[in-house]
Amino acid sequence: MDRETLSQALEYADLTSYQADAYLTLLEMGVSPAVDVGRESAVPVSQVYDVLRSLETKGYVETIERDKLYVRPCEPDESMTDLESRGELLHDAAEEIRERYREPERMDSRVSVTKRVETAVENARSLISDAQTVVELAGTYEQFELLIPELREARERGVVVRASVYVDDGQTPPEGFDPTGAFSEIRACSIPGPFLVVIDRDRTCFAPNTRADEDYGVVVYDRILPFVFHWYYLTCLWDLYPTVYADDPERFTYVAMEEFVRDCNGLWQDGYELRVVVDGIDLETERETSVEGTVVDLSYLGDDRPRSRLALSDLSAYKTVTLDTDDSLVEVGGWGAVFEDVEMRTITLVGIDAGATPFTE
Numbered sequence: 001m002d003r004e005t006l007s008q009a010l011e012y013a014d015l016t017s018y019q020a021d022a023y024l025t026l027l028e029m030g031v032s033p034a035v036d037v038g039r040e041s042a043v044p045v046s047q048v049y050d051v052l053r054s055l056e057t058k059g060y061v062e063t064i065e066r067d068k069l070y071v072r073p074c075e076p077d078e079s080m081t082d083l084e085s086r087g088e089l090l091h092d093a094a095e096e097i098r099e100r101y102r103e104p105e106r107m108d109s110r111v112s113v114t115k116r117v118e119t120a121v122e123n124a125r126s127l128i129s130d131a132q133t134v135v136e137l138a139g140t141y142e143q144f145e146l147l148i149p150e151l152r153e154a155r156e157r158g159v160v161v162r163a164s165v166y167v168d169d170g171q172t173p174p175e176g177f178d179p180t181g182a183f184s185e186i187r188a189c190s191i192p193g194p195f196l197v198v199i200d201r202d203r204t205c206f207a208p209n210t211r212a213d214e215d216y217g218v219v220v221y222d223r224i225l226p227f228v229f230h231w232y233y234l235t236c237l238w239d240l241y242p243t244v245y246a247d248d249p250e251r252f253t254y255v256a257m258e259e260f261v262r263d264c265n266g267l268w269q270d271g272y273e274l275r276v277v278v279d280g281i282d283l284e285t286e287r288e289t290s291v292e293g294t295v296v297d298l299s300y301l302g303d304d305r306p307r308s309r310l311a312l313s314d315l316s317a318y319k320t321v322t323l324d325t326d327d328s329l330v331e332v333g334g335w336g337a338v339f340e341d342v343e344m345r346t347i348t349l350v351g352i353d354a355g356a357t358p359f360t361e
Contacts, residue, residue, distance in 0.1 A: 120218070133160065162183070257315075
């Protein structure tokens with residue numbers, strides 16, 4: 001490190017430029033008359049005694065009274081402790097400033113705003129680490145790669161992870177991209193859209209990927225707003241696009257009641273016996289529950305219309321599934337269920353039997 005840089009460092013440690021220059025000069029000279037330090041340094045001779053006395057007060061030098069005033073540098077351990085502590089303080093302050101920059105600016109207890117898209121992705125990583133049931137994700141392959149460690153841990157906990165990746169025509173995954181163990185299903189979305197993560201039913205991260213005037217992100221902790229993002233994800237980023245990866249194509253696990261009713265309504269009308277397992281919340285006890293049974297009723301608002309294949313928009317209002325568990329009838333509702341017995345988190349089709357009586361009006 002050159003002398004100029006050392007002088008700047010000492011000034012950061014609260015020395016004046018004259019004090020820093022005098023001290024560095026004395027280190028080069030060793031024990032010397034005070035007046036000689038003045039002659040060899042940039043300190044005016046008329047001020048050198050005051051400068052050296054102030055350095056002695058700070059513990060950098062020691063003066064010796066002889067026929068004239070001598071000065072020598074002190075052992076640096078004590079004086080440098082202060083410099084080192086200041087360095088640690090500055091380092092810690094820099095880290096804290098970076099953290100505060102990344103940290104969302106809270107608008108209230110439910111919604112936070114971040115200043116960068118990257119910050120929204122970083123927040124998604126920590127939120128995915130706490131996921132219990134489902135993660136719905138939309139983004140680029142590059143953003144997916146940043147989340148893969150947390151997604152793999154979530155899949156190991158049994159969390160359903162479905163992702164819609166934004167691709168240009170003919171785009172393939174980047175070399176080394178491995179979805180195994182991290183995703184339940186990936187669909188290819190041909191229209192660029194926002195970075196979006198909906199976690200369970202109460203957390204959302206959102207940030208624009210393109211066509212935004214400036215970078216920003218939104219983090220939501222709430223049970224109402226995530227439903228809006230979930231419905232946008234379901235209808236605009238997921239339902240219309242082809243599957244490019246599925247970890248178990250033979251397993252039919254649904255995280256949205258709308259999708260289950262749409263896919264299975266025709267089978268049930270045609271007399272197929274549908275056996276399902278529902279994991280959700282018992283609305284009376286507010287505890288997690290798992291129910292297995294046979295579908296004995298599918299009901300949705302407007303079910304008196306002609307029974308062609310349903311669209312998701314047909315199921316945007318009230319819909320329920322009633323199960324016969326052999327012990328009782330259990331009514332299952334979707335996201336936000338209030339009057340049913342169970343609010344589903346996932347519903348898995350585990351059996352189809354063609355021997356039932358067809359549904360009739």
